[in-house]
Amino acid sequence: MSAVFYSSGNRLLDALPACDMVNLEHDLTIVPLKAHQSTHSIGRAITYVDFPIDALVSVVALLMNGDTVEVGTVGRESFVESEAALGSLSSSRTSFCQVQGLVGRMSIECFVGRMDTSVTFARLMRSSVRATLFSSQQFTVCNAMHSVLERCARWIAMTADRVGKPQFSLTHEFLAIMLGVRRASVTEAADQLHQMGAIDYSRGVVTFVDAVVLEGIACECYKASKEAFVASLIY
Ligand SMILES: [Zn+2]
Incomplete structure (x- = not known):
């Protein structure tokens, strides 16, 4: 090669x-x-x-x-x-x-x-x-200022970008640890994202359904972090 x-x-x-x-x-x-x-x-x-x-x-x-x-x-x-x-x-x-x-x-x-x-x-x-x-600084702001639903959407949108595939395994328990919230709050947010047509969530497998809807729900931290990494690729 x-x-x-x-x-x-x-x-x-x-x-x-x-x-x-x-x-x-x-x-x-x-x-x-x-x-x-x-x-x-x-x-x-x-x-x-x-x-x-x-x-x-x-x-x-x-x-x-x-x-x-x-x-x-x-x-x-x-x-x-x-x-x-x-x-x-x-x-x-x-x-x-x-x-x-x-x-x-x-x-x-x-x-x-x-x-x-x-x-x-x-x-x-x-x-x-x-x-x-x-x-890291942006997510400190995120944890203090943004709702669980916004943060959940931000995390799933970020993850889909970072793994480059539309489907990945993720339990409610892990998502709760990652967002630093109760598991019940994650279940509620995942249900809302599903009802809004952004994701499917079944048996611990997240399927990315509509990027536009998901990114529209995510807080501004998603875009801010994404732009920082895109800028990091320019030398
Ligand atoms: Zn945020």
């Missing part, structure tokens, strides 16, 4: 210029992840970074009482353990697969080597970190 025409399936990597795509397929190991499979653990040395292709990875904070709260999701717009682009040697958060699928895994030696030898690669990776930081 010609390196010039190689496509990894990860939007960040595929935004690289042709010269940075050389040997990229050799630097990535395609790894299938199952739902709930751990990818990185807090405090452990970072030995690889993951570029999702159609998997969705949750980054979570573990509280002292044992509760787990999601602080971010990563799909094909970015990569897992983006702090490696800022020089971090160990994981500051725990990450696990939320929606099963594939990731392109790159060893940390290879990643650091590319950061050190390609200005464009380094710039793109750091742009992705900036978009992640912006989104």
Whole structure:
């Protein structure tokens, strides 16, 4: 396969210029992840970074009482353990697969080597970190100001973008953890989204029915975060 025409399936990597795509397929190991499979653990040395292709990875904070709260999701717009682009040697958060699928895994030696030898690669990776930081700030606003229905629509629309497929598995329980609300509130919001024609939700499987309706219900944070990641692909 010609390196010039190689496509990894990860939007960040595929935004690289042709010269940075050389040997990229050799630097990535395609790894299938199952739902709930751990990818990185807090405090452990970072030995690889993951570029999702159609998997969705949750980054979570573990509280002292044992509760787990999601602080971010990563799909094909970015990569897992983006702090490696800022020089971090160990994981500051725990990450696990939320929606099963594939990731392109790159060893940390290879990643650091590319950061050190390609200005464009380094710039793109750091742009992705900036978009992640912006989104984290936006979602702090979101949690404080927007309704469960708006946030639920925002999360599902974001997830559909990030996994690149119209159907994915997601339980009410997990969605409740991710939104930081009671399970009953998620059930109510999912029912409303279904009645409004935005999604189908059956036996833990979400099916994206109408993007326009869903994005119309989602709060402004959906568009703000999406635009930040689109901007991060320009070098
Ligand atoms: Zn919001």
